[in-house]
Amino acid sequence: MTTTDAVVIGSGPNGLVAANLLVDAGWSVVVLEEQQTPGGAVRSDDSVAPGHVHDTFSSFYPLAAGSPTIRGLGLEEHGLEWVQAPSVLGHAFPDGRWGVLHRDRGATAAGLDEQARGDGDSWLALCDTWDRVGDDLIRCLLSPFPPVRGGAGLGRQVLRPGGMELVREMLMPARSLTEKLFRGEAARMLVAGNSAHADIGLESPGSAAMGLLLALLGQTVGFPVPRGGAGELSAAMVRRLESRGGELCLGERAEGVRVQDGRAVAVRTASRELSVGRAVLADVSAPALYGGLVPWDQLPTRLRHRMGRFEWDPSTIKVDWALDGAVPWAGAPELSPGTVHIAESLDGLSLSGSQVAAGLVPEQPFLLVGQMGVADPSRVPLGHEALWAYTHVPQRVRGDAGAGRSDLREVRGTWDEADLDAMAERMEQRVESRAPGFRDRIIARRVLSPRELEARDANLVGGAINGGTAGLHQQLVFRPVAGSGRPETPVKGLYLASASAHPGGGVHGACGANAARAALWHHTIRPPWRRT
Ligand SMILES: Cc1cc2nc3c(=O)[nH]c(=O)nc-3n(C[C@H](O)[C@H](O)[C@H](O)COP(=O)(O)OP(=O)(O)OC[C@H]3O[C@@H](n4cnc5c(N)ncnc54)[C@H](O)[C@@H]3O)c2cc1C
Numbered sequence: 001m002t003t004t005d006a007v008v009i010g011s012g013p014n015g016l017v018a019a020n021l022l023v024d025a026g027w028s029v030v031v032l033e034e035q036q037t038p039g040g041a042v043r044s045d046d047s048v049a050p051g052h053v054h055d056t057f058s059s060f061y062p063l064a065a066g067s068p069t070i071r072g073l074g075l076e077e078h079g080l081e082w083v084q085a086p087s088v089l090g091h092a093f094p095d096g097r098w099g100v101l102h103r104d105r106g107a108t109a110a111g112l113d114e115q116a117r118g119d120g121d122s123w124l125a126l127c128d129t130w131d132r133v134g135d136d137l138i139r140c141l142l143s144p145f146p147p148v149r150g151g152a153g154l155g156r157q158v159l160r161p162g163g164m165e166l167v168r169e170m171l172m173p174a175r176s177l178t179e180k181l182f183r184g185e186a187a188r189m190l191v192a193g194n195s196a197h198a199d200i201g202l203e204s205p206g207s208a209a210m211g212l213l214l215a216l217l218g219q220t221v222g223f224p225v226p227r228g229g230a231g232e233l234s235a236a237m238v239r240r241l242e243s244r245g246g247e248l249c250l251g252e253r254a255e256g257v258r259v260q261d262g263r264a265v266a267v268r269t270a271s272r273e274l275s276v277g278r279a280v281l282a283d284v285s286a287p288a289l290y291g292g293l294v295p296w297d298q299l300p301t302r303l304r305h306r307m308g309r310f311e312w313d314p315s316t317i318k319v320d321w322a323l324d325g326a327v328p329w330a331g332a333p334e335l336s337p338g339t340v341h342i343a344e345s346l347d348g349l350s351l352s353g354s355q356v357a358a359g360l361v362p363e364q365p366f367l368l369v370g371q372m373g374v375a376d377p378s379r380v381p382l383g384h385e386a387l388w389a390y391t392h393v394p395q396r397v398r399g400d401a402g403a404g405r406s407d408l409r410e411v412r413g414t415w416d417e418a419d420l421d422a423m424a425e426r427m428e429q430r431v432e433s434r435a436p437g438f439r440d441r442i443i444a445r446r447v448l449s450p451r452e453l454e455a456r457d458a459n460l461v462g463g464a465i466n467g468g469t470a471g472l473h474q475q476l477v478f479r480p481v482a483g484s485g486r487p488e489t490p491v492k493g494l495y496l497a498s499a500s501a502h503p504g505g506g507v508h509g510a511c512g513a514n515a516a517r518a519a520l521w522h523h524t525i526r527p528p529w530r531r532t
Contacts, residue, residue: 003275004030006519007267009254009293010283010498012040012459013064014512016237018281018497020073021516023244025524030274031246032267034253039234040283040457041465042507049322049444052386053379055230056448056456057318057465059370059388060339062217063508064233065224066138070509073240080236082224085338085375089218091189092342092434096331099186101218108219116184123187129162130216137166141213142510144518145476145485145502170209173201175346177208185345191215192349193341196366198470198505199313199392201357202350206472223339225375233507257282257494259298264494279493279519283512285459285467286310286480286500289489300490306481311474313505314356315463317415318390318448319424323441326385327371330434338375342367342389342430359398361411361423365391367430385441389427393450395462402426415449423447459498466505467498476502487515495519 005027008019015031016038022029037043041057048054064070065082076082084103091099097115102108105127113120169177174195178188192202195211226232238248257280258266258273264280266273282289290299290307329340343349343366352362369389373380380386397413407429409422424447432438448456450463459467468474477485479502486502487495497515499505 003277004028005276005278006030006281007032007254007274007276008281008283008497009267010034010040010459011038011234011238011248012283012457012498013042013234013237013507013509014497014499014515015040015281015283016234016241016512017069017073017509018283018512018516019241019246020237020244021069021513022281022519023241023246025520027278029241029246031241031248032252032254032269032274033248033250034458035456036251037231038238038248038250039231040459042230042234044229044231048320048386048446051381052322052384052444053229053372054320054386054388054446055370055372057230057453057460058507059230059372060223060225060375061233061507062214062221062223063506065221066217067142067508067510068139069142069513073237075233075236075240078236078239078243080233081227083227083376084222084224085371086335087333087337088223089190089194089339089341090333090337091186091193092329092340093185094344094433097186098331098333099190100333100335100337101190101215102335103222105219112182112184112187115186116182119182119184119187122181126181126212126216127219129166130220132161133163133166134216134220137163141503142508142513144487144514166212170212171205172208173203173205174207174211175202175350178211178346188346189341189343189349192346193343193366194218196341196343196349196353197368198466200471201353202346204471206475210470225338225372227376227378229379254284254293257293257491259294259491259494263492276493278523279495281495281497281512281515281519283459283498285461285498286496287461288458289496294491294494298491303481303490306483310480311469311471312395312461312464313466313469314392315395315450316390316453316460316465317393317420317423317427317450317463318388318453319427320446320448321385321387321442322444323385323387323438324443325383325441326373327387327431327435328437328441330436336371336374338371340369340371342369342434355401356392356394359394359396360401361393361397361399361413362391363402363405363408365393365427365430367391367427369431389431391427393423393463395464415451420447420449467500468504470504475504479504487511487518493519493522
């Protein structure tokens with residue numbers, strides 16, 4: 001039996017980043033991927049309608065563009081081309097007004113000022129602070145926690161003028177922060193709408209973090225997309241890996257990690273056992289690793305207790321549409337945004353999030369919408385659109401907040417065909433309310449249920465998209481369980497490399513990079529007598 005230095009289980013962005021860093025260090029690496037296509041939740045396909053490329057899951061990559069690790073891979077040399085929509089992000093209000101995040105911060109500020117005098121200056125002041133500390137803050141956030149090497153030094157950089165205040169603001173509830181910073185709904189919703197990408201309630205501490213991070217990255221690096229589809233990002237990572245000797249095995253599911261004397265020594269699949277010389281990096285969810293790939297009898301009892309408290313993030317319904325024309329937005333901004341948020345107001349956004357938290361299908365779901373033809377015209381026939389929207393629903397549905405309304409079909413949360421149809425119709429009504437005539441342009445539709453999302457990527461358990469809640473109680477040293485924060489596991493040579501590890505969901509590659517660096521450190525830098 002041949003021995004490989006490292007086996008990476010799963011070819012999501014974290015797995016592929018990890019594998020690339022290991023081959024760069026001269027390790028032999030095999031990546032096992034259960035699906036027939038690499039990339040995890042970074043894939044695209046044209047099965048909605050011929051000639052229309054839809055991103056099957058994720059679409060916009062400010063976190064990748066802001067990630068020093070992904071930038072450092074030089075994926076452009078392996079065929080990746082980033083493209084951007086004319087403007088970054090738009091919030092569509094019910095009365096036809098828009099809040100727009102432009103590529104140019106002066107234009108963003110001018111638009112916000114038009115709606116509430118003074119908000120433009122507040123936005124520019126925030127951008128100034130970000131210019132001073134943003135890069136260091138990102139590096140801090142993406143480093144293992146607690147930051148024993150390097151990160152502590154970075155922490156000191158963040159103490160530069162304005163840095164600590166920005167960190168404090170990130171820890172605030174998004175509602176109080178945006179109400180403190182801005183007078184108008186347009187500016188408030190640009191930040192709060194981004195907060196709603198994570199599952200922390202707008203009134204809870206820490207919810208401002210994702211809002212500020214995405215809005216400020218949006219202002220500085222944009223919301224780029226790979227030309228040709230999300231899958232092109234994964235394809236570039238695979239090409240880079242293979243050009244350096246790494247091996248990707250598609251359609252091969254890891255079924256177990258063999259542990260001997262407390263160390264990971266092999267990975268089992270249905271047809272073979274791969275002997276591992278140095279490390280196993282698991283780009284699988286924490287519950288799939290602990291008590292799944294590694295049985296409980298090989299793990300400490302306290303981990304089992306702690307995993308009993310592991311909390312998933314909410315579920316997701318995603319709808320993809322092929323359109324034979326552009327979305328006819330009322331009051332459309334002159335420069336079309338790639339990403340559009342739909343919520344009535346800050347209160348509407350809160351309500352939709354609270355209903356999900358209470359186990360209810362939201363009456364007026366918050367929609368994240370992607371206009372992929374706007375962002376990358378190469379994905380659609382001329383003048384057409386490849387549109388998607390997703391929204392969150394509870395993992396366990398207790399009722400429908402929209403029940404009893406004559407204009408809405410009840411959604412039961414069984415997610416059978418009739419239920420998905422009713423939910424997709426509710427989402428279409430939301431788009432139609434901002435873009436009268438939208439439904440007339442639909443030529444094909446696909447609805448991805450929580451079950452379907454999980455069938456296409458086992459990490460998306462019950463339709464959870466972030467590898468576990470982003471709530472503060474499951475972040476940093478609490479991710480995935482209290483006492484973690486670093487990629488090491490109780491099994492020597494086994495590392496958790498997925499979004500279930502710190503710093504969590506999003507395509508930044510940090511979970512994979514942290515795992516790869518920990519593995520390298522244990523084997524390369526530490527003297528042999530201290531190797532574990
Ligand atoms: C609908 C949706 C929209 C999103 N939008 C965005 C966005 O616009 N921007 C953004 O930054 N993030 C977005 N995200 C989040 C982001 O995609 C994820 O956080 C990210 O993909 C996590 O990467 P990962 O490598 O940890 O896991 P994944 O991408 O989930 O990859 C895990 C891989 O492991 C494989 N696998 C699992 N178990 C096994 C096994 N036993 N053996 C072999 N292979 C296995 C899976 O098949 C999969 O390929 C979105 C996610 C979803 C679902």
